[in-house]
Amino acid sequence: MTTVWVLGDQLSRRRGPLADDPDRVLLVEARAFAERRRYHPQKLALVFTAMRRLRDELRADGVDVVYERCETFGEGLDAYFDTHPGDELVVQRPPAHGAADRLRDLVESRGGSLRVVRNRNFLTTREQFDGWLGDPPFEHETFYRAVRRETGYLMDGDDPEGGEWNYDDRNRETPPDDYESPPLPAFEYGDHLADVQEWVREDVETWGDLQGFNWPVTRAQAERALDDFVENRLPDFGPYQDALLADDWHLDHSLLSSALNIGLLDPDEVVERAIAAYRERDGVPLHSVEGFVRQVLGWREFMRHVYDREMPGLASANQLGAERDLPPLYWDPDATEMACLSSSVGHVYDRGYAHHIERLMLLSNFALTYGATPQALNEWFYGGFVDAYHWVVTPNVVGMGAFGTDAFTSKPYASSANYVNRMSDHCGGCRYDPDATTGERACPFNSLYWDFLAEHEDRLRSNHRMGLVYSHLDDKRDAGDLAAIRKRARAVRDAAASGDL
Known part of the structure; x- marks a missing residue:
């Protein structure tokens, strides 16, 4: 039997190994992750609550879920292989540099095997990136146009929709003095969030406010957040996306990045929802939709590949020789x-x-x-x-x-x-x-x-x-x-x- 190992940023059931209706799933809630640095407590609450909610959903659907709460991944794998010796695990390739090799070493040292498959939380492959851009310096605009052509998103045959590839010049307005952005949806979390928050409060050194948490932690909540953005904030997202207001922390931004980056939403679905709104509704301007598509289809994918190509040197790069600590x-x-x-x-x-x-x-x-x-x-x-x-x-x-x-x-x-x-x-x-x-x-x-x-x-x-x-x-x-x-x-x-x- 093959077990799907689901990491905390790979919570999609829509694609990847979880989409294949596995018989068994492994999740490891490793507390040492929270102790690596002074994380924001809401980041920890988001990841661990979302993992527990996915566990409950899978079990409700009859999936055998092994959920290990422990100090380290190693301890979690010890407990798993004590009960399931010699198992093969399958995991989506973690985007962090060297993570796949580290996970494989952990599994194989305990007598198991690990099969690493493509990470479906991204739309483009390393081979595509290399074919489009070759060696550095990498140009985002070249990449973005190539992805648009490849996917057909916002294309009119071989030309970009509306005749322009981007509409930055229309996305630099400041809202009027009486502008009020639409209110955000609120979510219900149940006991899991409270339990995680109590643990974080008592046992973890963090920086930031634990209260005021309002991030989606389930697929259903993420879908609702997407619906709310497309319906209420997408039309004004474009013109006001660069604005800075003291009394409005979110303006018309999507606030979907946290859900995207843990797999509760898929990049193609959010792009397609935005494009559908432009085609089907009056009052959704092209420059708003293109600006959003560029963030997800262009910049997010581009950053993933630049990281992959330039690590490990990227992390220590300091070409200007800066020496000061943060104030x-x-x-x-x-x-x-x-x-x-x-x-x-x-x-x-x-x-x-x-x-x-x-x-x-x-x-x-x-x-x-x-x-x-x-x-x-x-x-x-x-x-x-x-x-x-x-x-x-x-x-x-x-x-x-x-x-x-x-x-x-x-x-x-x-x-x-x-x-x-x-x-x-x-x-x-x-x-x-x-x-x-x-x-x-x-x-x-x-x-x-x-x-x-x-x-x-x-x-x-x-x-x-x-x-x-x-x-x-x-x-x-x-x-x-x-x-x-x-x-x-x-x-x-x-x-x-x-x-x-």
């Missing part, structure tokens, strides 16, 4: 008076979530220009977000956020306060002035930005995408302003490091 504000929203950062860190603390612009243009942008190591930032993201897994966080943070590698990013995503002021409502009530570069009330983003450009001038000036910004840096140098700007940047870093920014 205290990343753990304490009250450690800074910068309204934008305090708000974003607060969102992560409260819910284990911040949307992609907060992640890139606030949380990563500050760490980049501050000079934090990509590894320190990566560790913070990995522990703090409910949807975070090594395969998706590492390329996003080390490559995109911290510019630790140029394997797929052609320039650093550094910016001054101008971007934040344009896309958010944070600056109006902030202690710091977004229009000032020097002085105690000048927004820290401004001096850090210009100092960052000056610090890495030898490496970045020749970048063809940065010629204009370096001409502006030359203007500041010629005007005699750069020395004062860099002095202000040093003062900003000192204040941030002491928790007094």
Whole structure:
């Protein structure tokens, strides 16, 4: 008999080994996973509650489920093979680097065998990626267009729907002052969530708020979350996807990444639901649907393959030689008076979530220009977000956020306060002035930005995408302003490091 070993991020019954109606299923709830780093408690509650709910559903359908609660995977396998000696296990390939080999060693050292099959939580294969892109530097746009052609999603014959491949220029609006995004659905969890929360509260060192949990933990709940997004938030997702509002932590974002990344939803079904809404309903604009499709079909798949191709070196990449640790504000929203950062860190603390612009243009942008190591930032993201897994966080943070590698990013995503002021409502009530570069009330983003450009001038000036910004840096140098700007940047870093920014 072959037993399907279901890992905590492979909970799909729609495809993969679980779709074949197995006679036996193994799940191992290993507490050591929770102790590897200071995870957000809602991340732990999500994974372990979802595993227990799947166990109950399978048993209700007559499946023989072996559910081991133990300290480590090794202990769980010891208990399993004591009862089922010599069994073959089948598992979907874990996306984390080296995980399949580690699992195989654990199984074979206990007298069993492990068959690793394709991970069906992704739509594209390594062979497709290599055929489309070859060797680095990898271009997301090339990949995205290839996947669109391969799948036929949002295609009109050989051409993209509407005549354009993406509609970024229509997806950069800020909501009106009286805008209120639709309310989110609430879910019922039963005793499993409460039991997991009690264990986490008493036995695990975490960072973040355990309460306020509102993430789908079953297939039915994930389907309801998808329905709610498509019905209520998809139309405005596009134009407002880059906006930042102090009093609206989710705006019109889908909030489906946590369900996607543990297998409660499949990437093709969410893409197809969005496209169906565009084709069947009035008031669902193409630029909203294409923006969503690009996130799931394009960027999510692209990140998985970049990670696969660039590990293990990707995890330690640090091409700019950044040396600082993260400042205290990343753990304490009250450690800074910068309204934008305090708000974003607060969102992560409260819910284990911040949307992609907060992640890139606030949380990563500050760490980049501050000079934090990509590894320190990566560790913070990995522990703090409910949807975070090594395969998706590492390329996003080390490559995109911290510019630790140029394997797929052609320039650093550094910016001054101008971007934040344009896309958010944070600056109006902030202690710091977004229009000032020097002085105690000048927004820290401004001096850090210009100092960052000056610090890495030898490496970045020749970048063809940065010629204009370096001409502006030359203007500041010629005007005699750069020395004062860099002095202000040093003062900003000192204040941030002491928790007094």
